[in-house]
Amino acid sequence: MLSVKSLHAYYGRAHILNGVSLEAAAGEVVALLGRNGAGKSTAMKAIMGLVPPTEGTVAFAGQRIERLAPHRIARLGLGYVPEDRRIFTELTVLENLEVGRQPARTGAPLWTEERLFALFPNLAEMKARRASAMSGGEQQMLTIARTLMGNPRCVLLDEPSEGLAPIVVREIGRVVQGLKGGRLSILLVEQNYHLALRVADRVYVMNKGQIVWEGTPAGLEADEEIKRRFLGVAEAGGDA
Numbered sequence: 001m002l003s004v005k006s007l008h009a010y011y012g013r014a015h016i017l018n019g020v021s022l023e024a025a026a027g028e029v030v031a032l033l034g035r036n037g038a039g040k041s042t043a044m045k046a047i048m049g050l051v052p053p054t055e056g057t058v059a060f061a062g063q064r065i066e067r068l069a070p071h072r073i074a075r076l077g078l079g080y081v082p083e084d085r086r087i088f089t090e091l092t093v094l095e096n097l098e099v100g101r102q103p104a105r106t107g108a109p110l111w112t113e114e115r116l117f118a119l120f121p122n123l124a125e126m127k128a129r130r131a132s133a134m135s136g137g138e139q140q141m142l143t144i145a146r147t148l149m150g151n152p153r154c155v156l157l158d159e160p161s162e163g164l165a166p167i168v169v170r171e172i173g174r175v176v177q178g179l180k181g182g183r184l185s186i187l188l189v190e191q192n193y194h195l196a197l198r199v200a201d202r203v204y205v206m207n208k209g210q211i212v213w214e215g216t217p218a219g220l221e222a223d224e225e226i227k228r229r230f231l232g233v234a235e236a237g238g239d240a
Helices: 039-050 070-075 092-102 111-121 137-146 164-180 195-200 217-222 224-231
Strands: 003-012 016-024 029-033 053-060 078-081 154-158 185-189 202-207 208-216
Touching: 003 029, 003 039, 016 029, 016 039, 016 053, 016 185, 016 208, 029 039, 029 195, 039 070, 039 078, 039 154, 039 185, 070 078, 078 137, 092 111, 092 137, 111 164, 137 154, 137 164, 164 185, 164 195, 195 217, 202 217, 202 224, 208 217, 208 224, 217 224
Parallel strands: 029 185, 029 202, 078 154, 154 185
Antiparallel strands: 003 016, 003 053, 202 208
């Protein structure tokens, strides 16, 4: 579904991505892990066209997209949930969902308000509430739901649990688990190591703009050196 090969990107003169390659198959959840500053969010933005890559290729559903504008990429069915949410605070929950609506597309799950409210029961109880009156966790759920209203074939989830209370982090994990098993692919950038490994089918680890490890969650759990050097996870299993 998504194939990234030898991607390079800069912020000004700073070389942030240095030959990143990764892929996500249809229906797969792939986690991209690494310390702060490793280049994870920049990789997401480069895939989405928000940071123009200088070298490399990005293919989505068999089509090259690395030279397309972000709105054209979105119309192809690649959804993006940014780490800063960017909801419309003066609009209600239902109005935010309507903003995200796109036509049904071949090969993608079809989302309706009813189906989304089944996945996000808290949102169902506040349909008419303005987003400005919602908690951070509720706003994050709304951001994900609004992206799903576009009927994407793949979603880029950038740090969905950042700054949220543990009970909300567990809810984020439940939502991602609920999206698994269908045709939707998910590329997940996440600082919460345990959440990422709980929901992922495969994992990539980034450091200084490069992929330094790839494999299964079980393989990463067993690799104490990679966890210590690049993730700051102690051998006891907790965060360092």
